[in-house]
Amino acid sequence: MTRSEYPNSPQVAVGALVFRENRVLLVKRNKPPGKGLWAIPGGRLELGETLKEAAEREVKEETGVIIRARSPVYTFDLIERDDQGRIRFHYVIVDLLADYISGSPHPRSDACEARWIGPQELDKLPVSKSTRSFLKEKIKFD
Secondary structure, eight states: OOSSSSSSSSSSEEEEEEEEEEEEEEEEEEESSSSOEEEEEEEEEOOOOOHHHHHHHHHHHOOOOEEEEEEEEEEEEEEOOOTOEEEEEEEEEEEEEEEEEOHHHHHHHHTEEEEHHHHHHTTTBBBBBBHHHHHIIIIIOO
């Protein structure tokens, strides 16, 4: 069990929406929640850290890519319950738009894969429900 499992209160997390040449940076998660699914890279906000700082740190930790985070573009809840109905994870996730600065994606920390994904590939991969919905409906990534 990780320190984020079975929390006493919701936890704040960030994601970074990074585009390059009509491709979006995604990671395949190596840990729950969403283990085995492709998602926008990101993670928990640390005490004293701004949303932008957290997004920049998390993308670098997960992919090795350097970004400059900008403004929030999407906020949603991720609540996952176990078989007994207890809350296993509860995140309030703030996705920020970010500019690509440098680096080639390679998986690190919580990711088992990291790469630039085009719109056609998105339909063929196991992508988290929130990521697919956001990219298709809000961003019109197709």
